[in-house]
Structure formats: structure tokens, C-alpha cells
Amino acid sequence: MRKLPLFAFLLVSAYARLGAAEGPGGPRYVVLIELAGGNDGLNTVVPFRDPAYRQLRPGLALPEETLQPLGERAGELAFHPALAPLLPSWRAGDMAVVCGVGYAGQNRSHFRSIDIWETASDAKQVLRAGWLARVLAEPLPGCAEPRNPFLADGVVLGETRSGPLRGSARVLAMRDTAAFLSQSAGAEANGGAPSGADGEAWLEARRVVGAAAAFLRDHPVPPPSGYPDTAIGRQLAAAAELMRRGLPVPFIKTTHRGFDTHVRQAAEHGRLLAELAEAVAAFRRELRDAGLWDRTLALTYSEFGRRAAENGSEGTDHGAASVLMAWGGRVRGGVHGSYPSLTALDNGDLVFAVDYREVWAGALRFAFPADFAEAAARSLGAGRAGLALTE
């Protein structure tokens, strides 16, 4: 058995000292699930009793008898039928739905809007670095502990695009643990990295690879089981495996792609939501069995919702505010916020009530101790009240 490199050991112990091991002893994980393309929130969590719903969407409105009502806590909302595998989580109270998430000056370009979400910028700002990369790079005021005690800032699964972690050299990307371990053999530094900022970033990236490989080899776990054989299923299986091994990283990013449903939305959207629901249900089952569910916050996000009315191609065009969903043992289950009005639209779009940065602030509060999280949330421009996503 290989000895953990000193570097990794120091990191792990510093991590524990930071107190990130709150709650049942161990690090907490935020698992981001990007719904890439612009998820139609209006057909995901449906205000089905509002007559405007069927007026706006004569073709696309979901048949009432197929919907899954959310129950008394959730007023007059129901789930898309494809989300049925998530009903146990909803009923157990560890699933949250946040309504009306968006931002002022909605940009309807995929590229710009996902950049806005992932850099925590205002609509008119252009920031290059991801919000997580920024939060984890700067020593934050009022925080006495080493600024970055994690082995890496995050792991990106499924795609190599780092999103909120862009600009950090301390980001791992992998298909799964097995692929990473086979590729990381021979990643030891071979000398010759030059001086200067770029050279140091390169060496740091190498250290992260080495430390991660050593850690993973030293912490084997049984392979994932019970996951659907879909892209998102494989990514959540890989995420859970890293978490079961206890890899000391705070954030894991996954991507579920295909939500840009301009044409013939019904079947495609249903398929995507079914895949999401089955994958998250399997993820929840495995992590509950492993005793990790209380240390998990899984969270969807998407660059925008879709327009309230259907278009002429049995689909929907780029919109604005949408719902997002969160799961985890400490999640305050239920509906957060009120559903945007379907009659008081803004140029055909649902009006946002929750700035998306409050959601990021909620994730930070879950992952990090209070003073670190508050300082980080403020640096993103999130308000103090924030969204109480978790207990």
C-alpha cells in the first residue's frame, strides 16, 4: 500500500482542522448538476391549476392526470410525470424546489448566460474566472485558517469544461476513478517546470494529480451499483464513488446536456427529466446506504428557463426565470419562494424573484464554516438573508 504523500496528508489534516468536517465526521460535498441548454422549468414543476398554463401551452401543457401533485406544502404545483422516481425523496423532505431563480437583465444567449451563472457576474459584466475558482483562490477576510485546505478545488465529471471552477489550476477532470487512476500513472513531476506564475500553476496542477491519485488508491470502495446506464447516471455514480472514498474536495460538477428544446419538446424533455430522476434516485439510495446523505447537497442549475408560451414548432424558446431542484440529507425540503406569475410576464418570460447568486450562497453555507461562507457569499454579491437551502 503506497504511503500518502506528505503533501496530501498535510492537506487532509488541515482540511479537518478548518472544521469543514462539520456534522457527522467528514467533509461535505456539493454536487452541481448543470442542465445544459436551458431547462423548461414551467413543465418541470407545473402550476397546473392556473388556467393561464393551458392557454399559453395548448399543445405542450402536460395532461393533468399524468402530473404528480406536490401536496399541501406546495400549493398548486405538480411534478412532470418523469420525475416520479424522486417522489420518495420529496415525501421524505430531503428535496427542495426553488422557484423563480434568475437574474436582472436576462441574457438569452446560451454562451453568455451560462457564463453569467458560472462566473457569478451581473448580466452586463464579463468575468473570466468561475465563481468557485475565485472563492477558493483568495484568502478571505476574517478567516484565520489556511485559505485552501482541500486536495483540489473540485472535480469535473463528464465534460472537461470547468464551469464555476474555470481559472483554477487545482481542478481534476475525469470520466471516473478507474480512468483517472490509469491515466495518472506517470504524472509525477519530471523536473524542468520553469519559474514564474505559469510554471508554478503547472507544478500545482501536477501536485493535485499526484495527491488525488495517491488518495484514491489508498481508499478503495466497492464499485457503484444500481445506476442507470445514461451519461448523467454514470457521472453521478462516479461522483458518489469519489464521495464514498472520502476524496477531500468540496465541489463536484456534472453535466446533463440536451435541454435546448426549441422543436418537439414533449418527448425529449420527458426523456431528459426521466434520466435525471433515475440517476438522482440511485445517487440518493447509494449515499444514504453509505451514511453520506447528510453531507451531500446536490443542486441543479441551468442558463435560463424557457418562454411561457409554446412556439410554433411544438417547443419553447429561450426564456428567463426557472426552477431549480436540490437534494440532500440536510436540505430543507419543500418549495422555496412563490411560483412566478403566468399572467404578469415580462415580455413573454417568467419574472425572477430569487437572484441565482443566493443559490450559490446557500451552497457555500452548506459546504464551508459560517465565517468563510459568509465572506465568500458577500464577495459574490449575494445578500445576507440568502436562501436557507439546508439546515
Added chain:
Amino acid sequence: MKPKVVALSLVFIGFSAGKGAALVPAEAKRLLDRAGLGSSAAEEAAYAALDREAAVDRLLAEAGYAGPAWSFPWLSEPPFPKTSGPEAQRERRRTEKDRFTEFTEAWVRRLCRSPDALGERLALFWHNYFTSSFDAVKSAAALVRQDELIRRRSLGNFREFLVDMTVDPAMMVYLDTAENSRTKPNENFARELLELFSLGEGNYGEADIREAARALAGLRLDEAGAWRLEPRRADDGVKTIFGKTGRFGRVELIDLVLEQDAAARYLPSRLFREFVGRAPQPAELAPLAAAFRAGGWEIRPLVRAILLSEAFWDAADPPRVRSPAELLAATVRLAGAEPPGDKLAADLRRLEQPLGDPISVKGWPEGAEWINADAVLARTRLLEQWARKLKLPPERRRVVLSDSWQFK
């Protein structure tokens, strides 16, 4: 030898080698890495005989059209043919994808083999500046045409470049120019024109974007990629842009943009970052900007000034990480061999630099953004494959697999 012949020979050598001190080999290598795409030992030696000015002028002399015209047989077909029915559309997508692969693989070969390395660097710069993606445009022919426009204008006149780019077919599709009409405005291109292509963030207002979109309204594109201005969709009303009022159209819009102070600074700043590897200080930028405007927006003198600047030759400037394209090209040029295989554009995509297909309008990563744990693993793995296919001898293999090879 007769003294007169010796004297004449010395004068001749002096004239061609330049008036200043000859480069040391490390400087020649650095020039060819930072202004080009790496070098063979022979090229380093050739440049080391020159002084700075002669070396830069030699690079610029090669930098003409950046390669012969592309000659794909499908280039003469309409870039946007109408297809109907799911089967025909699937077939169309497959065809376009194959053609796009053919184009990008040929482009990579040029990166590796073209004697005009500065021209190829500039083409990469411009593709990262005036971004468009195959994913959005879905037409290989349109992207090739955009590449031809880029290569034609790359060291030419920036005002003409901007005017041409407003009606480039790939750009029109990428940023919804053809969707923009008087009654249903689409501000996508107008915003990026001001923010990314000419002035930079903070140097225009929302109202300027709105009015700029009006000036650009009514452009349409046909199947053949030809543009026209449709009077019923155009907005010939009075607009106020940057405080000036008039019935501006797209060409007037470009001239209004170039009147802004920021216009003289934006491109020089980006080119400076490209070659020097950092943002310019105000004192470094001001003369470049002044000369750019005074000289009528010619790009070649601007590039020359940057390549002859103290900042560019500053030996104390730390090594900077190569982009994936630079890494591949430098490796092949060091080997002096044929490029290692025909899936190299796919390799660059794996390293986060998909030619002709950037993930967002902001383009590829820059500088240290290239560096993360995945880059370390993926670059190492691909370098091993390239080294094997290039049949590098052990000493060269050691060089390219060392960490220092990642830097220029």
C-alpha cells in the same frame, strides 16, 4: 581575397543581418516560440544571425496571405442548403461534420508545416477574437469562408475587417444577425461587436447597443451565403449612437465605433496580450494606440511595433504556458517531420482548443487558464503519442516530455 571584395562583402552582410547586435540563440528560439509556432534547429540558427529588427521583418515578410486558398471540392456548394425531413437533416449533419473534420485537420497540418508561422498564429488569434462555432453555425463551408476572410484581413486594415465581419455568413448565423429586424430586434451581434470586437466592456452603454442593433437591422442571408439588406426589415429611422444622431446603417456604425477613444486601445491591448503574455501598462499601450489610429487602422504596423517593443524582448519575463495548438505545432516543427497522424484536430479538441468550434463567444482559454490537473494528464498522454508517431530520437523525446516544453 581582394580588400575591395572583402569590404563589399562586409557591407552586404551588414545590410542583410541588420544594424543591431545579432540575437543570441535563446532569443531566436524565444522569438520563434512567442511570435510563431516553435522552430527547428536550422530555423533558430537562421534567425540567430539577424538582429531584432531584421528578425521581426523576416517573420513579417513571410506573413502574407497565411497559406494558399483552401481547395475543398465542396467549397463551391451553398453553405446553407434547405433540407426538410428528419432523415435529410440527419444526412446533412453527417455531411457537414465530415467536411468540418476535413477542414480542421487540414488547418492543423498548416499549423505544423507552414513556413508562415506568424501568419498561422495571427489566424488563431483572429479566430479567438471574431469567434464563431461550428456547433452553432452547422456549415463547414461557412466556417471555411470565415477563415478565408480572417486570413485575407489578418494583417490588413482593421476598419475593413470589421465592416466585412458584419456580413460574414458564419458570424451572421453565430450571433443571430439575420434574426435582427426593426420590429423584432436581436441585440446579440451588436453587443459582441462593442464588447468583444471593438471597444471592450465599460466603453459603451446599453442604449448604444440597442441603437447599434437598429443600425444593423434588416440583414438577411441566403442559401449561398450571400447577404442583402431587406428594406422592410431594416430600421432607417434616426438613431443616437455615442451621442451622435443620424439615420446610421452598418458602415456608419463601424465609423462611429472607431471614433471612440477605446477603439484605438482595444485591439492593440489584445494583440499585446497575445504576444507578450500580459496586459500592457498604460505607458506601453498609449503609443501603440496613437499610432494605430493615426495610421488609419492598419494591423501590420501594429503587430510590428509590438514585436519590436521592449516588453516583447524582456528577457526577465517568465516563461508562459503554450496553448495546445502551439504545443503540437512546436513539437512537430522541432521534429521537422510530417504531422503525427490525421486526428490532430481531435487531439486539440481534447486539450480544450477545438479549432473552429470554441465553447463560447469568449473563445479559448488564455494564459494560465490553460493549466489544470486535466491539462497536465491529457497533454502528457498526447505528447507521448505524438512523440511515438514522430519517431523522435531519445534526446528529443526527453525534451518534449519535460515540463519545460509546455512553456515558451
